[in-house]
Amino acid sequence: MTEDSLLNHALVRLDEAAAHLSIDPDVIEKLKYARETTKVRLMIRMDDGSRKSFLAWRCRYDDTRGPTKGGIRFHPESTADEVETLAFWMTFKCAVMNLPYGGGKGAVQVDPRKLSKAELERLSRAYIQAFARIIGPDRDIPAPDVYTNSMIMGWMADEYAQIVGQAEPAVITGKPIALGGSLGRGDATARGGFYLVRHLAEDCGLAESARVAVQGFGNAGQHIADLLASDGHRIVAVSDSEGAVVCADGLDVALLLEAKKQGRSVLSTAGQAGHQVLAADQLVAVDCDMLVPAALENMIHEGNAGTVKAKLILELANGPVTPEADKILAGKGVVVFPDILANAGGVTVSYFEWVQNRQGYYWTEEEIHQRLRSIMEREGRAIWTIAGEKQMPMRTAAYVHALSRLAEAIEAHGTQNFFMS
Numbered sequence: 402m403t404e405d406s407l408l409n410h411a412l413v414r415l416d417e418a419a420a421h422l423s424i425d426p427d428v429i430e431k432l433k434y435a436r437e438t439t440k441v442r443l444m445i446r447m448d449d450g451s452r453k454s455f456l457a458w459r460c461r462y463d464d465t466r467g468p469t470k471g472g473i474r475f476h477p478e479s480t481a482d483e484v485e486t487l488a489f490w491m492t493f494k495c496a497v498m499n500l501p502y503g504g505g506k507g508a509v510q511v512d513p514r515k516l517s518k519a520e521l522e523r524l525s526r527a528y529i530q531a532f533a534r535i536i537g538p539d540r541d542i543p544a545p546d547v548y549t550n551s552m553i554m555g556w557m558a559d560e561y562a563q564i565v566g567q568a569e570p571a572v573i574t575g576k577p578i579a580l581g582g583s584l585g586r587g588d589a590t591a592r593g594g595f596y597l598v599r600h601l602a603e604d605c606g607l608a609e610s611a612r613v614a615v616q617g618f619g620n621a622g623q624h625i626a627d628l629l630a631s632d633g634h635r636i637v638a639v640s641d642s643e644g645a646v647v648c649a650d651g652l653d654v655a656l657l658l659e660a661k662k663q664g665r666s667v668l669s670t671a672g673q674a675g676h677q678v679l680a681a682d683q684l685v686a687v688d689c690d691m692l693v694p695a696a697l698e699n700m701i702h703e704g705n706a707g708t709v710k711a712k713l714i715l716e717l718a719n720g721p722v723t724p725e726a727d728k729i730l731a732g733k734g735v736v737v738f739p740d741i742l743a744n745a746g747g748v749t750v751s752y753f754e755w756v757q758n759r760q761g762y763y764w765t766e767e768e769i770h771q772r773l774r775s776i777m778e779r780e781g782r783a784i785w786t787i788a789g790e791k792q793m794p795m796r797t798a799a800y801v802h803a804l805s806r807l808a809e810a811i812e813a814h815g816t817q818n819f820f821m822s
């Protein structure tokens with residue numbers, strides 16, 4: 402692990418939080434490293450008959466508070482460092498929400514857009530064949546992440562059932578409803594962020610009809626645009642991996658969603674309904690009240706944080722703001738709702754799915770929404786209060802909140818043997 406690794410950057414947040422608590426140094430020692438990261442090479446048969454191999458990982462970062470939980474990402478630039486960092490964030494995210502889970506994450510280094518559906522299915526099944534001994538409903542529970550979805554979770558659940566010889570729906574979340582998925586999981590990440598913003602809007606002075614820019618238009622980005630637009634806000638700019646569009650009077654969200662549904666970029670809506678082309682790297686600098694990074698890590702950095710005009714940032718992506726950018730934003734008085742709180746709606750409804758699978762009793766969508774809302778409001782309010790009392794950014798407050806829960810659990814386990822925690 403180099404000095405400059407993503408994990409080392411993420412650990413800055415752990416140190417910041419620890420400085421505000423009297424924590425046993427053993428706790429920090431335990432949380433500084435991933436407990437286990439397994440790397441494999443998946444070999445699959447391509448449609449043309451050739452064989453191709455892909456690097457894949459599963460990291461179980463820390464399981465003190467329960468089985469490790471976290472998605473599987475399919476991305477051409479995934480690395481072991483990224484997987485461990487994402488698993489570190491999952492550890493804190495689950496603690497922030499008080500879910501009975503530790504943190505994990507997985508990835509395959511692949512561009513899934515270059516695979517046929519059959520190749521994608523073989524790759525997904527190969528992942529489960531490789532990691533069947535690591536995952537399990539009481540051990541490590543995967544879910545979707547960037548470029549993976551419910552269809553992939555369905556194949557993975559099916560592969561796992563074949564390996565263990567019986568249906569085990571609680572081994573993976575984000576499944577299709579027909580295979581034991583939960584209602585309300587599809588938009589849960591965005592919906593959690595939406596409930597959080599609605600609950601704290603008055604406290605942070607957000608206008609009733611706020612102007613919002615959304616970076617990234619995948620699952621989280623599309624749903625947050627839809628939810629906010631339906632609640633009277635104006636989506637003034639959005640971007641995806643191919644480009645961005647802007648309209649000061651508000652973009653036509655239905656038009657954008659339709660383009661995505663047809664497999665087109667948001668850019669293809671330029672020229673319609675007043676949508677104008679915007680350079681994608683200008684999205685963070687758009688004149689708006691709230692900025693929603695919903696793409697990848699490190700999108701708001703030292704080089705562009707100074708250009709942010711929004712007064713509020715809702716981090717639906719994991720790790721979109723670097724520690725250096727945090728300082729610049731704090732200096733400008735920008736409030737950041739941090740990823741480990743803001744995007745925790747996804748893993749929270751994953752938890753509901755796991756609970757329903759284990760009970761064999763399924764809840765209505767309304768029950769899911771109501772439970773999600775109450776947890777987002779409870780933990781969001783607690784973190785807002787810590788931030789106010791200790792005069793610290795929301796991110797530090799979220800880490801303080803999570804770290805005190807993690808420390809309590811680590812200490813309760815005893816001090817003799819960390820590996821068998």
Ligand code: GLU
Binds near residue numbers: 543575745747
């Ligand atoms: N991949 C999502 C996240 O980063 C969801 C994880 C889950 O549902 O386990 O929070």
